[in-house]
Amino acid sequence: MEAVIKEESGCCCDCCHSGKSEKSETKWKPWLRRAGLGVGAVLFAIGVIFHLSRTAELAIFLASYALIGGEVLLRAVKNISKGKVFDENFLMALATVGAFAIGEYPEGVAVMLFYQIGEAFQDYAVGRSRKSISALMDIRPDYANLKIEGELRRVSPEEVKAGDYIVVKPGEKIPLDGIVSEGRSVLDTSALTGESLPRDVEPGSEVLSGSINKNGLLTIQVSKEFGESTVSKILNLVQNAGSSKATVENFITKFARYYTPAVVFAALALAVIPTLVIPGARFSDWLGRALVFLVVSCPCALVISIPLSFFGGIGGASRSGILVKGSNYLEALNNVDTVVFDKTGTLTRGVFSVSEIVAANGFTHDDLLRYAAHAESNSSHPIAVSIQKAYGQPTPAGAISGYEEIAGQGVRVTVNGKTVLAGNSALLENAGLVCEKPDALGTVVYLAVDGVFAGYIVISDQLKADSKQAVAELRALGVKKIVMLTGDARAVAEKIGNEIGVDLVYAELLPHQKVEKLEELEKGRTGKGKLVFAGDGINDAPVLARADVGIAMGGLGSDAAIEAADVVLMTDEPSKIAAAIRIAKKTRGIVWQNIVFALGVKAVILALGAMGIATMWAAVFGDVGVAVIAILNAMRALRR
Secondary structure, three states, rough: OOOOOOOOOOOOOHHHHHHHHHHHHHHHHHHHHHHHHHHHHHHHHHHHHOOOOHHHHHHHHHHHHHHHHHHHHHHHHHHOOOOOOOOHHHHHHHHHHHHHHHOOOHHHHHHHHHHHHHHHHHHHHHHHHHHHHHHHHOOOOOOOOOOEEOEOOOOOHHOOOOEEEEEEEEOEOOOOOOEEEOEEEEEEEHHHOOOOOOOEEEOOEEOOOOOOOOOOOOOOOOOOOOHOOOOHHHHHHOOOOOOOOHHHHHHHHHHHHHHHHHHHHHHHHHHHHHHHHOOOHHHHHHHHHHHHHHHHHHHHHHHHHHHHHHHHHHHHHHHHHEEEHHHHHHHHHHHHEEEEEOOOOOOOOEEEEEEEEEOOOOOHHHHHHHHHHOOOOOOOOHHHHHHHHHHHHOOOOHHEEEEEOOOOOOEEEOOOOOEEEEHHHHHHHHOOOOOOOOOOOOEEEEEEEEEEEEEEEEEEEEEOHHHHHHHHHHHOOOHHHHHHHHOOOOOOOHHHHHHOOOOEEEEEOOOOOOOHHHHHHHHHHOOEEEEEEOOOOOHHHHHHHHOOOEEEEEEOOOOOHHHOOOOEEEOOOHHHHHHHHOOOOOOOOOOOOOOHHHHHHHHHHHHHHHHHOHHHHHHHHHHHHHHHHHHHHHHHHHHH
């Protein structure tokens, strides 16, 4: 049946036109700024190339200066009126106006021109950083096709309620989390997980908002409203990612606050004191040196490049499916010495599956699985579902009769005329049968056919493919202690712990006991390293909040865990913890490269300027050139 999509009509009120007018004005501002900068640069070139009279030279350079640096002068005046005197705008204004005062017109305009070019590089670099995140975040759906009485109505995702049915066509984004009720398709989940491998879905499959439907028509029953959906939570995480500053960022901000007035007074002293104490010293010469000192001392390279490095690191991490909620957490990942894992859903898949089949008394593996699948065909218990999934074939209703459930033990059923017992060891013992009890980790389902023990099937949770790799990579990165906390049985926990190589295993813990164990581990540590906890369940939320850095599995993790965590792994791969640490170390390396480079170059040019060796052109490089190089270096943090 063809569905009719009813489009919602747009608003025609005056406020909408007003909004469009404001957007239009905002759109023209960058173009006007670029045009002014271009004309100013042309006038500057004319003044430098052609030999003009002194009056004409002053006029053309003043016009060039007004077009290029007028915005900086206005910002400096506005900031002074607000009590913010000592910033880079004040430094640039003071240095360039001083250059004009001593007749160095080309140098004054050049300082402002290259400063504006540096600002343009900054805008471009910040734009690249934001695009790295916005590309990941281009998953916000614009609409949902709501199914109402056989028709489809295109509505805002916020209007859809849990329990409603929506239709997603090929090529459309899934707007809300839900369960597929009709249709089969392939989903592109790369925007959520960073993985390029598509995912097959069918009726009963859970789908996440933000995925792209590749080929089939899907009808989905919505399970969460838009505010609680995966796409909404991811958007909130990333949009708030820059809200917290790392320790080194705070240092730079404070540093600039004291550094700027210090260099202004130092430049003032450089201009005045030598003329008072050195015989024959000319004020104009020392004023020129002081202006060079002022220009090169501007802390733009540090103030711009360091936050940009952290923002780039967060952007690069997000492109790998690692969402970091703040740059302080990215900084904290540099000094990890202890990593604590939850087990189920973090190191293991968190789903039951058949791990072992042992047949006896002439029965085969296939016989055992067939009888077990038929016996459990009427049950929706996870154990029964895992057996049916392993069997992978339909169970004809006519083949089964005389179904009887025995409380606490299992089932008795007739399959094709044969009496089958399927359950725990007590079921077979009560039937007078002797069964082999294996030393297996997991749930054991014993089977007997016509009074003969047929064997057993082991159902257990499976390790994730990269759990062992995750532990090895963390050790290679210098993590000293790796621990596992779990509420699971001790025997199961210890076997998995030994298999992947953790140092300590604490099992059979309640949620509050996990917090207590974490605090014990923290007290027992020596040094200033950080403690990381990785988990996925509701019971892990208190521990995630308590750890120095909490890391949640975002794909299958509970809402409470994701909310409490500082870092979210959208691929649910524990090895991404090591990847996050590598990104953090790379980001910090770039930050300190910029700090050392900027301060080193400035120190040399400051010294040369004070001695009268460095010119205003050297000062331009010491400020704008260093800032541009530092910004370009910071952009490397975007690379995965």
